[in-house]
Structures are given as C-alpha cells and as structure tokens.
Amino acid sequence: MNKKTLGDIVRKVEQKEKFFNKKSFLDTLSYSEKIIGREKQVEELITFLLSYKRGFVVPLVSVYGRSGSGKSTITRFVCENLEGVSPCIVNLRTVKTIFGSTNLILGELGEPSLKNSHGINMAISKIKEAIISKLTREGKNFLVLVLDEFDVLFYNKRERPSDFVYKLLVLEEHLKKKGLMMSIICVSNNALSEYELDDRVRSRIGSSDVFFEPYSKEDVVKIISERIKKALTNMVDKSVVEYCAEISSHGHGDARRAIDLLRTAAEIAAKNEEKISQLHIDKASYDLQNNRIVKIISSATPQFKLVCVSLARVSYLTEEVWHSTSTIYNQYRKLLPKEVKPLTYRRISELLTEIENTGIAVSQTASKGRYGYGTRYRLTMAPGILGSIVNKGAWIMVQEEKADHEKLVQSSLYKHPGSDPMAVLAKSEIDTNWKKYVGV
Ligand SMILES: Nc1ncnc2c1ncn2[C@@H]1O[C@H](COP(=O)(O)OP(=O)(O)O)[C@@H](O)[C@H]1O
Ligand SMILES: [Mg+2]
Incomplete structure (x- = not known):
C-alpha cells in the first residue's frame, strides 16, 4: 500500500458516508424521539x-x-x-x-x-x-x-x-x-x-x-419516511418506500422489520454508490432473512429443527400454504428416526408457538365448526430457504422427490391415459400415492 491507495480508500469510505446523514435513525434498538400515530x-x-x-x-x-x-x-x-x-x-x-x-x-x-x-x-x-x-x-x-x-x-x-x-x-x-x-x-x-x-x-x-394491532402499510410508510428524512442525505423514491413497507409486512405491518430492511438496503446501495431501488430492498430482504434464520437455527434444539423441516417439507411438496397442527405433527412423526421417542402432540404445539415467536411462521385460528378451533401455520419465507438452512443435504433429497413426482405427473403415459390402460396410473391414483408418500 502507498499513500495514493490510502487516499483512494479514504475517498471511497467518504463516498459511502455521504449517503448517510445520521445513521442511528435506522437503528431499531435506539428509541424513536418521534412517535407516529398510536x-x-x-x-x-x-x-x-x-x-x-x-x-x-x-x-x-x-x-x-x-x-x-x-x-x-x-x-x-x-x-x-x-x-x-x-x-x-x-x-x-x-x-x-x-x-x-x-x-x-x-x-x-x-x-x-x-x-x-x-x-x-x-x-x-x-x-x-x-x-x-x-x-x-x-x-x-x-x-x-x-x-x-x-x-x-x-x-x-x-x-x-x-x-x-x-x-x-x-x-x-x-x-x-x-x-x-x-x-x-x-x-x-x-x-x-x-x-x-x-x-x-x-x-x-x-x-x-x-x-x-399490526400497523397498516400506510402507517409503516409514515414511520420509515420519517426515518429516511433524518438518516439519509438523498430522498428515496416513494415507490421504493412503499415497496419496503409492503414486503416487510407479510400482511402484518412490522415497523422493526421495515426499518431493518431499509437500513440494509441503504448499506448495499451505498457500497455500490447507487440510488436505493427495489432491487436493493429485495437483496436486503434476502440477506436479512437468511442471516436471521441461520442464527435461530444454529442455536435451536434438534426437535425444534425437525418441526421446522416438517412444516417446510409439507409446504413445499403440497404447494399449500396453511397447515394444521395435526398435519405438521404427522409430518414430524414421519420424519423422526424410528429409534427416537416422539414428543407429545402438546409439546409440538408449544414448539410451533416458539417457531411463530421467532417469526419463521405465523398462525391463524380456524374454526372447525362444532369441533372447536384449530390452529394453522404458514411459513413466512420460501420453504427451500428454511429447509436448506436446517439440512442442505436432506433438502436436496426433498427437491428430488418432488422433481420425480412432477416427471410422473407430466409423463406421456399420464397425458394419454387411453393408450394403454394397464400401464397407466390414473391421476387420482398418482394423487393418492403422492399424498401417502408426502404424509398428508
Ligand atoms: N409509532 C411509531 N413511531 C415511530 N417509530 C416506531 C413506531 N412504532 C415502532 N417504531 C419503531 O419500530 C421499531 C420496532 O418497534 P418496537 O416498539 O420495538 O416494537 P415491539 O416492541 O412491538 O416489537 C423500533 O425501532 C421503533 O422505534
Ligand atoms: Mg418489544
């Protein structure tokens, strides 16, 4: 290194710093001086x-x-x-x-x-x-x-x-x-x-x-706009602010997630000396989610991980979003190695509540008529992200299972069931076998 390279680095850092006015306004741990609404x-x-x-x-x-x-x-x-x-x-x-x-x-x-x-x-x-x-x-x-x-x-x-x-x-x-x-x-x-x-x-x-109650998208827009005014030197396009509020919410306005997302996006944009765009928000969202889940999973118990994988597998293979506690419990029993004693249904319900508290899933209480209420869960991320973080090798196998099944569904035999009745599986049969295989 010589003086010139040092000077180049200083200029680069200064360039990045120019992006921020007072970055602490994008820190979710410091308390807001100005409360919006509520x-x-x-x-x-x-x-x-x-x-x-x-x-x-x-x-x-x-x-x-x-x-x-x-x-x-x-x-x-x-x-x-x-x-x-x-x-x-x-x-x-x-x-x-x-x-x-x-x-x-x-x-x-x-x-x-x-x-x-x-x-x-x-x-x-x-x-x-x-x-x-x-x-x-x-x-x-x-x-x-x-x-x-x-x-x-x-x-x-x-x-x-x-x-x-x-x-x-x-x-x-x-x-x-x-x-x-x-x-x-x-x-x-x-x-x-x-x-x-x-x-x-x-x-x-x-x-x-x-x-x-969760914030509305409009509330989140107001909260982050206020932070942008104080934290960043350049204004951010309205559409980008709205996009940030939208994707941080998952249907439930979450001011913390929105501010974290904005800060991460601003850091990525500053590094590349670009104006914040939707692409930066997407990248930030991916990075944040990954980092957060890696952190949660790395300190989780084996049973917690298995319940996560159960929900991920059943969501991925069935392509359905919501799953009842009993579906997840059956899936857990299916994936549990034979020699391990299963946890009780009640304990799995508790683990699902813990999973929800980490933000990996959200729940909904669905009325089952006179049979009372049942809780259903859905992942807040793509099942593959969670599945690969918990166990990459096992998740590749799940992907292969699904690919094989899709090949079968699309095979020419299935498309022309009239050609040879003996060799062909009816769609209903494929469905039944598949459901049995998936365990739903
Ligand atoms: N009404 C609001 N006005 C301004 N900032 C807010 C408001 N609500 C939340 N925030 C900001 O969002 C972040 C998360 O809020 P917090 O109070 O920690 O949520 P909770 O305790 O419900 O999880 C904090 O950085 C906080 O300053
Ligand atoms: Mg709190």
Whole structure:
C-alpha cells in the first residue's frame, strides 16, 4: 500500500458516508424521539396509569401485539414522560429465568445482584426496599414496573411465571400500606390472560389490556419516511418506500422489520454508490432473512429443527400454504428416526408457538365448526430457504422427490391415459400415492 491507495480508500469510505446523514435513525434498538400515530394505545395506557392521582392504580396492565407493532417504544415513551411516574423498565429476553429477572430489576433500581442461593423471596423483598428508596429519592409515590417480553418466561417449562406475578402483586399490596403505589405492565405477544396463570393472579388482575394491532402499510410508510428524512442525505423514491413497507409486512405491518430492511438496503446501495431501488430492498430482504434464520437455527434444539423441516417439507411438496397442527405433527412423526421417542402432540404445539415467536411462521385460528378451533401455520419465507438452512443435504433429497413426482405427473403415459390402460396410473391414483408418500 502507498499513500495514493490510502487516499483512494479514504475517498471511497467518504463516498459511502455521504449517503448517510445520521445513521442511528435506522437503528431499531435506539428509541424513536418521534412517535407516529398510536394515539389510541397511548390514551388507553394513560387512562390506566393516571388514576394514581386519585390514589388508585390498576395492579397489572397487559400490553400485547405482534412483534414490531411499537409496544416497547410506546410503553417506554409513556412511562418515561408521564408526570409523577417513576419508571423501572426491563426486558426479560436476555435473562429468560425468573431469578434472572429479579436481578435485572434490582440492577435497574441501582442495586447489586443476588446469588441464586438467596432465593426468590429474598429477591422480592430487596426489590421492595429498592423501590421504596427510589420513590423517596425522587419524591414520588407511584412506580411503574415494565416487564418487556414477559412471555419468554412461559417458554421455560421449569419456571412458574404465574407465581412470580403473584409475588409482585403481593409486593404492590405491601407498598400500598406504606402509601406508595405500583403498577406492573407486562409486554408480550399475546394478552397475559391467554397464558397459564393461577386463580390467585387472575382474580387480582382484572382485564386491563392494551392491544397493539399490526400497523397498516400506510402507517409503516409514515414511520420509515420519517426515518429516511433524518438518516439519509438523498430522498428515496416513494415507490421504493412503499415497496419496503409492503414486503416487510407479510400482511402484518412490522415497523422493526421495515426499518431493518431499509437500513440494509441503504448499506448495499451505498457500497455500490447507487440510488436505493427495489432491487436493493429485495437483496436486503434476502440477506436479512437468511442471516436471521441461520442464527435461530444454529442455536435451536434438534426437535425444534425437525418441526421446522416438517412444516417446510409439507409446504413445499403440497404447494399449500396453511397447515394444521395435526398435519405438521404427522409430518414430524414421519420424519423422526424410528429409534427416537416422539414428543407429545402438546409439546409440538408449544414448539410451533416458539417457531411463530421467532417469526419463521405465523398462525391463524380456524374454526372447525362444532369441533372447536384449530390452529394453522404458514411459513413466512420460501420453504427451500428454511429447509436448506436446517439440512442442505436432506433438502436436496426433498427437491428430488418432488422433481420425480412432477416427471410422473407430466409423463406421456399420464397425458394419454387411453393408450394403454394397464400401464397407466390414473391421476387420482398418482394423487393418492403422492399424498401417502408426502404424509398428508
Ligand atoms: N409509532 C411509531 N413511531 C415511530 N417509530 C416506531 C413506531 N412504532 C415502532 N417504531 C419503531 O419500530 C421499531 C420496532 O418497534 P418496537 O416498539 O420495538 O416494537 P415491539 O416492541 O412491538 O416489537 C423500533 O425501532 C421503533 O422505534
Ligand atoms: Mg418489544
């Protein structure tokens, strides 16, 4: 390398940098200063919280909705900006256990962590002391404890999140005796009442829900347009913005995905010194999806992977989009090596919920008439992407199975079934054999 090459590199980097004004506006982890819409949810939250002025608070609020619907952002915005409220906000995603959660809360309240051996009751009483001193310090009498991504506690079967909530509700009652108030806001994908909670909790929490419906495409366009104005030096064509909102949504507006997509597309465009186009969005979408799935699959259990492949295989071979839990379960049983003991139907349903929570699939509750409700799943990506990431070799075999079948369907014998009745399989026979083979 000489001075000239160094100079060339500097110019190249500067060229790329010119593209961005303030890139942090495209970071989904930093909090938005400007909230677009969501007045209804903000008003509902404030209604639940503001009653503290009359000396009464709702013990627990359940904020719920799909990923990327603005739950974390809006809850934080309200709690941090509402006069008289002392917020304590934690995200349980990283800790996953109840004891870890208590330490996270203690940390947020400025206290040191406890050891596991101290036990949960000790942790709760430390939290109580810390809350009292925080409120005294701030001269306030109302603390809002936000437990973001609370649902992670339900995925760990050894945990009893209901018990944890109960202990926190009892803590609230203790604080009340001291003239202090506290509300808990549990943020999760589904309403808290849909999770397994015991009656002691149910009877106390009532129904204080705030639902975040998925954004419409227009909302997502507004959110990303605002970010573009601040983050990029050049404007982006309206059609490109709309395309970005469209493909990031999968029918359910997801602001996080849209912002991530835009940032990745902008990086690709900057690298090539081009104006952002639909092609960059497509490339970004492919890259992001691949990276994300590789990450999820690399840390997944063998059973989780097998359920993923079951859904991918049945979607690919039947070319149908939606599949019931029982179809997926049968497929799983078919693919499971003989010597491995199968998981129960119930456990597979739980794994499907986990798969949905990673964003690999989405579900729909379909009425089966008087037989009750059944859940159906569909992949949010092409089955081949997921299948090859889980097991490339096995997926090539699935592709070959399908190619062989298609050859048979299109063979001249099938096209002219009249030519030799003995040698020809009727279409219905091919279909039946194929279905049996696929396992549906
Ligand atoms: N109404 C909104 N206005 C501006 N930005 C938003 C809005 N809703 C979501 N965002 C942005 O989208 C991203 C995802 O939002 P987030 O609150 O984390 O969603 P959730 O918690 O529901 O998964 C964040 O970067 C956030 O700043
Ligand atoms: Mg969130």
